[in-house]
Amino acid sequence: MIKLFYTKFIYIILFFHLENLYASEILRICSGVSPPYIEGNMEIGVASGGIEVEIIEIIFKKLNIKYKIEIIPWAKCEFGLNAGTFDASLKVSKNSERENFILYPKFPIWESNFVFFTNVETKNLYKIESYDDVKKYKLKIGISRGNTYNKDFWESFPWIDKENKKYNSLIEVSHNHEENMRKLSENKISLYPQDKLIGIYSSKTSKYKNITYYNYTLFKKDYFQVFSKKSKFSTSQYKNIYDVLNNYNSELDKLKKSDNYNKIFKKYLK
Structure with missing residues (x-):
């Protein structure tokens, strides 16, 4: 009986050891959905394509790294x-809080230009060229929960009580990009700050055909593929996540200087 117990115990330990070993050799990547950069299905958690997905496929193939992308909400991804x-x-901007647990590469995957998306009705009624114009007309702005935007945005529309998540009266919070686009189309919000390419791509590929935008840049922002400082990833080729980062930097730099990089973007901008 005792021998049987110890045999089972050894098998259990061996099972979990092998499971952890296997997991550590697969780079586990989490991301939300942001077409055309990351396309996928949140319900089943699977990525199906996109600009950044194609870029990392090229890089990790060069680096001989196996990986798996899980599509989950950003809050859960950040916690993980x-x-x-x-x-x-994927698609992570830089801020001081994240730098406590995230490793940022030397180079962003792309630079994002944020503009105000709106609906045709709002654009016909109001000329918006600054945050002051928004406040003058008291237009409702939709944002996505957890997105950082930039310093000027929050200074123009300051929190009422940040600790208790009480936003400025002109701010309406949604769970994600899709919800904001729907509200914009239904005129439940008047403005939505978003990456220009994401907004244009979404309006072309969705059922919301009354979406347009104000063609001036609110701010620019770099987006990175990032790595966790607490990652246990390790293979015979890469001792740890820092080894991966160093090699990733080199391959991303080469790719951004090649024709392939621009070809990937053009593929989604047709």
């Missing part, structure tokens, strides 16, 4: 990066 249950993430 902080805990080390995910090794990397």
Whole structure:
């Protein structure tokens, strides 16, 4: 009986050891959905394509790294990066809080130009060229929960109580990009700050045909593929996540200087 118990115990330990070993050799990547950069299905958690997905496919093939992308809400992804249950993430902007648990590469994957998206009705009624114009007309702005935007945006529309998540009276919070686009189309919000390419692509590929935008840049922002400082990823070729980062920097730099990089963007801009 005792021998049987110890045999089972050894098998259990061996099983979990092999499971952890296997998991550590697969780079676990989490991401939300942001077409055309990351396309996928949140319900089943699978990525199906996109600009950044194609870029990392090229890089990790060069680096001989196996990986898996899981499509989940950003809040869950960020928590996983902080805990080390995910090794990397896509489409992440830089801020001081994230730098406590995230490793940023030397180079962003792309630079984002944010503009105000709106609906045809609002654009016909109001000329918007600054945040002051928004406040003058008291137009409702939709934002996505957890997105950082930039310093000027929050200074123009300051929190009422940040600790208790009470936003400025002109701010309406939604769960994600899709919800904001729907509200914009239904005129439940008047403005929505978003990456220009994401907004244009979404309006062309969705059922919301009354979406347009104000053609001036609110701010620019770099987006990175990032790595968790607490990652346990390790293979015979890469000792740890820092080895991966160093090699990733080199391959991304080469790719951005090649024709292939621009070809990927053009593919989604047709």
